[in-house]
Structures are given as structure tokens and as C-alpha cells.
Amino acid sequence: GQNIDQPTEMTATEGAIVQINCTYQTSGFNGLFWYQQHAGEAPTFLSYNVLDGLEEKGRFSSFLSRSKGYSYLLLKELQMKDSASYLCAAPSYGGSQGNLIFGKGTKLSVKP
Amino acid sequence: NAGVTQTPKFRVLKTGQSMTLLCAQDMNHEYMYWYRQDPGMGLRLIHYSVGEGTTAKGEVPDGYNVSRLKKQNFLLGLESAAPSQTSVYFCASSSGTSVGNEQFFGPGTRLTVL
Numbered sequence: 001g002q003n004i005d006q007p008t009e010m011t012a013t014e015g016a017i018v019q020i021n022c023t024y025q026t027s028g029f030n031g032l033f034w035y036q037q038h039a040g041e042a043p044t045f046l047s048y049n050v051l052d053g054l055e056e057k058g059r060f061s062s063f064l065s066r067s068k069g070y071s072y073l074l075l076k077e078l079q080m081k082d083s084a085s086y087l088c089a090a091p092s093y094g095g096s097q098g099n100l101i102f103g104k105g106t107k108l109s110v111k112p
Numbered sequence: 113n114a115g116v117t118q119t120p121k122f123r124v125l126k127t128g129q130s131m132t133l134l135c136a137q138d139m140n141h142e143y144m145y146w147y148r149q150d151p152g153m154g155l156r157l158i159h160y161s162v163g164e165g166t167t168a169k170g171e172v173p174d175g176y177n178v179s180r181l182k183k184q185n186f187l188l189g190l191e192s193a194a195p196s197q198t199s200v201y202f203c204a205s206s207s208g209t210s211v212g213n214e215q216f217f218g219p220g221t222r223l224t225v226l
Contacts, residue, residue, distance in 0.1 A: 031212055042202060043155070045214035087155065098143045098162070098208045099170065100215065104154035 002026045004103035006088050011109045012078055020073045020106045022088035032071045033100065034062055035087040043087055046073070075108075083110045113138050116218035118203050124224045125193045133188040133221050135203030143208035144186040145170075145215065146178060148199040155202065161186055162208065193225045 004024045012018040024032065031050035035043040049055055049064035049071060061074040073086055085105040092099045119134040135144065146158040157170030159178040167178045175197060177189045186205075190197060200222050204215040 033214070042217035042219050044217070048212045048214065050212060089155075098206050098213065098215070099145070099157060099160060100155075102155040104152065 002090070002092055002101050004088055004090060004101055006086075006103040006106045008104070009107045009109070011111060012075075014078055014080060014110055014112050016078050017074065017076050018078060018108065020075070020086050020088075020108065022071045022073075022103060024069050024071070024088070024090050024103075026090045026092065026101065028091075029066060030091040032062075032064055033089040034071075034073045035089060035102075036084050037087060037105065038084045046086075078110050080110050080112070083108060115139065116203055116205055116216050118201075118218035118221050120221060121219065122222050124226065125190075126226050127194060129193050130189070130191050131193065131223075132190075133201055133203075133223075135186045135188070135205075135218055136184055137186075137203075137205040137216070138184065139205060139207070139216065140183070141205035141207050141216075142183070143206045144180065145204045145206075146176070146186065146188045147202045147204065148172065148197075149202060149220075150199050158188065158201075193223075195225045197223065198225045199223060 006022045034046040037043040047062040054063045059076045064071045085107045087105045088103040089100040092101045116137045145160045147155045161180040164183040179187045203218040206213045206215045
């Protein structure tokens, strides 16, 4: 079976660092995606990891450990606009049709 | 480029009514998807298409039908709406050329079935 787990909610302070974890069990692993979704809006792509390690994109970084079935999204220098849901997703069916299995999302609230 | 667009943005139906949601993309993408998003459930795949004239079932296909007569359009139909189909519907597309290709999402359609 395929399953993706992430915390439901997190709260952090403006200017701080927050780490959002994701664990997954998928058949035919083909990488892990992170998407950001502001309330009432569409999800937008943040990152894709297929190899172990950390990938950095500005204030956002994403980490993958394939042996542990684990990923995290690291947000630095938090800003109020980072308040959003963060969705972890992995290709299903080995990724041949581009289908993604999404976690239920982590709602991040950034406080002043 | 408009990206992915969805019509309509909002709709209220009565139980038993039918409707069609239209998704259009101008990025020449091969792959298109329909998701529904419910509180506490995350995004769930309804149907998808890997090219013009092809469709396939996703995780929650019951009560929905789809068609992909043109590459740029992907239609989602509800033949007899039920209150359980109250949800936000997102369409997405991707080039499909590699497994790491991101999906681009439309703005969503908020459907209420009374």
C-alpha cells in the first residue's frame, strides 16, 4: 500500500526556523514532492527530491532519506506570508502516469 | 500564458442534478488530473488522463466521469450529484516527460450539493 503521514498543524514565530516532517510508504519510490497551498488557493510546487540529502532553494530547503522513508521541509527566516498548508506527495504506481499520492497537509501558522 | 483555468469557480447544485466542470491548459501538457479536496482528507485523485482521448480512474472515481477530447481540455462530469460530492475540485496538468515533473494546478471549483 501507499501512505504518507505528516503533522496536521504547526505554529511558529516570525523570523524563526520550522521543520515540517513527512514519512511515506510507497511502492516503486520515485522521489518526493512538496507543495505549498495558501487558504482558498491552489497548491503550488516547492520542491522535488529523488536523491538522499538536502536541497536548498532560498529560504526553503527539502531533505530526503530514502532508507528511512522520511523527508522534511525546512523554512528559515519565517515570514507571515509563509502561513499556509504544506503538502507532501509521492508518485504512485512507480510514477509512470505522473500520479501523486498526497499527504493530508500540515497547516503552518506563523505568529508575530 | 493563463496556465490552468477552471470553469466555474463556484456552483451550488441540488441532489440529483448534473453538471460539467471544465479544465483548460495552455502549456501543451500531456497529462491532466482531477482532484477533490475535503477538510482533513487532503487531495485525492478522481480521474486522470495521459493524453488526448485517454482517461483512467484514480483513487475516488465513483460518481464521476471524464473526457479528454482535446489535448488542452479535461472535463469532469457529475451525472447525479450527491451531498457527498460537496468539495473543492482542482484540476492539474503536467508535461509527463519525467516522473519529477511538477503538476500545475488550476484555481479550483467550490461545489456545494444541497
